[in-house]
Amino acid sequence: MEFDPALFVELFTRTFQFWWVIVPAIFLGLVVGAIPGFSAANTIIILLPLTLAMEPEIGLVFMVALYASSRMGAGIPAILVNIPGTAGAAATPLDGYPMTKQGRGQQALAISFVSSVFGGLLTTVLTLLAMPWLSQVAFYLHSVEMIVVMLFGISLIASIAARDTLKGLIAGFFGLMLGYIGADVVYETPRGTFGFLELYDRVPLIPALVGLFAVSEAFAVIEGESILSKRGREAMQKAGWAETFEGVRLALSKWWHIIWTSIIGLVIGVVPGAGAAIAAFVAYQQSRTYSKTPELYGTGHVEGLVAPESANNGVTSGTLVPLLVIGIPGGATAAIMLVVLQYHGVTMGPDLFMDNPELAYGPFAAMAVTYFLMIFTIAPLARYMSRITVVSTTYMSPIIISFTLVGAFVPRQYMFDMYLALAFGVIGYVARKTGYHTAAILIGVILGPLLETYFLRALKISEGDIMVIFSSNLGNILWVGLALSLLLPYLFQLRRAKQEAA
Amino acid sequence: MFDDYFDELDRRRFLTGSAAAVGAGLLAGLPATNAFAAGFPSRNMKVYVPTREGGGADRNLRAFTSIWKKYLKVNFEPSFYPGAAGRVGYEKYMGIASDDGHDLLFGNMGPEVLNWVVKKPTGFNVSDLIYFGQMDRDPGIVFVGRKSKFKSLKEIVEEGKKRTIKVGVSRLAHPATLGILALGRHTGAKFNVVPLSGGKRTRAGVATGEMDCGALPSGGIARRGKNFRILGIFDDSNPMPDLVKGAVLVNKEFGMNLPPLIAGARAFGIKKAAIDKHPANFKILTDTSNKVFGDPDYQKVLKKTKVPMELFTKSSSQAEIAKYVANITKIGEQYKDLLTGKS
């Protein structure tokens, strides 16, 4: 796994020759990423006959490009209509949607795209260089450490609920309890399912996400003419290329932010099963913690959009690391790539780097080239996609309701999931109207099962000894980090108050 | 059974049917008698799969039905009902599937029968479902990561007498889990089985060192030969002597008397009610599915799955299946307390 410059030059030139595969894959990825219920993973499954028929290298380039661009696509509806295309984009609307409402949709898209592309590009290159070390991360983060990582994500609930902490916490803990619905991972006993078989396998995320964000929003916005305020509408209609480039400039001026939040994504992505949602939440929470202006988060703040988008794209290259190094995929999409590569007789593991370096490093080169080519889509996409927000709610609400309900149906193809989305829509609507944060509920629903799983597993490993959560050195370092990230904002606030008083 | 079916046919249909059957038989290069049952199947076959799309069951189902459809002359439409260790799919199938023979289940007999024994859902009895067409026979095994200090199963058992050994398993109600628990009870070694939800995560748990060893079906581990070592097999013989070297047979090594703990035993299931109502249809299903095993194209699609060929069955016998289900049920009852955490 030594670094060899000649190999890399050859690799990149070679990958660029596949532009004809990459470009269509980028557009397909943007589309499927933007439709809730679809994802890179299930699109690759649908296109499996096509992918299997390709040469392994071309198939891999195609899948990687689709995967990377779908991450960026998922941010589009999250920003414009408050509907994250996938769970990985669930933290994106926190600051993206307020920007849209102010008529800065174009800017927000540009910021999200720049963060996605540069965050993704940077972490991909980093992964290429740091492969030997990164591959070790999974060996250190076990159940105990993952409990703390989950709590980092969950502590975000307290941050986004800053305006009324009590109500924010109630929303978040309600979400966690809803996330605990289903059969537990050890004894497989169904709990809190109201007798519905469809809930045995936990609350499905897409219907929850679609209901809490899209359906409730569609019911709420019919009061107004469009989802924008009157001022926002005017701003939007006047907006031209200048707005787009202002977005690009704003995002690039936060280059340091892009770097460190995308690295958070990369590290979390390397852990099998952790995924983009947790990375985005942790990055957002960390970004807010160390910000000089934490009170601006949630109001359309640039860093609040940069952090989750850089992080969830940082995850993409990360998930490929355990796949290639130990043959264990880091996420659903990586798992399907594994199937395709195995079909072609490629064996994963350390030997891959000796036997087939172009296949081992190839995915990262393909990802880097994809992100590079995506740079050129930033401006036009941001400029024209954002026009959707001036469409009247008369048309938008019915379209959102029908198509997101369809999206709720797609992943598991249960009619039940459409009713579930509607039920979450009602919860979301009540929450919205009575001052509870829907994002806090969603964070709970997403992270609840993960937290419970790691916790239960840790308890099973320790045979019921609760002190197991403090049993590892790395875990304890993470605990200290967690305590600091919860305490620091208050200390910073105190210091600022003192300075202002002085 | 075939005679009953014959009686059901009216003369007119028989005549046109046999004429068509001869024609179809000639076209397909099959003996004409196969196509006598022109009335069944009259529509596409629907298959309920109690696991996720894209998993091992999906892979095997696609391979088998891609050949089977040639003999049944209709397509197969799988639908996936994952959740609660297969219980969702089973309850859906028993609840909503038709009993005219067009609706089948495709599952993994071992863990799923065991899960029924442990959980006893109220909706149906395990004997309301008859399995047929068993595709694979993949025994449970004990394995360690490439870098593990354990060189043999004996070493693990010895260490287990001094401290608790953490064993990663796919889920509690699983034949491989039963095997390791039985080994512990027999030798006095202490094993703490930790369910990691599926083979993929179990392999990860062992590879990353969070677990001391793991117990899973053999196929997924044997295929990744360089990353793992198989130390013990819960079967009467080593199914892959060329691929799995140095593994012991647990019964022989420790003087135990376990039935073969087949962890991967994927087969079709059909409601007993469907067989009772339409025995002829069931005969068509078993006859045609038995033909699949001998089809040279079937061997080709199996090779593409990359699963070691030794793990696929060459034929399927109803008597073997019944014996297997009875064995698993019996041993499941014996270890029920350990599998439910009630002890």
Add this chain to the structure above:
Amino acid sequence: MTDENETDKPEKKSVGGELILPAAAFLFTLYYFYTILDVPRIAQVSAFFVGTILIVLVTILGVRIAKQVKAGEADLRLGRILEPKSYIPKRLALLGLTVGFIFFVDWLGFTLTVFAFLTLAMLLLSEGRRKVLILCLSTVLAFGGYLLFIVAFKTRFPQGPFEKLMEGLI
């Protein structure tokens, strides 16, 4: 909600609506606890921990609201959740259409149901204006959705008369 002649006093907040979600959370938590009474201890710890915190939080909120009501700063009417009142019929009708959409999609299939829902919901929201535009839009979207979801992505969405017909034609 506030009476005209009350405007000289500080406005009374209607906080009844704020209790809906915590009440649901509270009841759900109790139900959840009931379903885990029988499971082994280690599988209870996490849920009892989170659930208890939730119940404590809800209790604190209850006390806070009770104090406000007692001090005359707030009342228990539903408040914002129903506002603006002129939109209640429209919203309920839209909810009815949505339930109808899910209910009928099983028989009518994807395309026809989407078409019917879009047309009716848009007519409802536009109060009957721009009928032609709405019909065109619904047709294009329903057919586009059919092409994308059913033809291209092969989603196993319920098939209705339209899908069966198209299948026959293709």
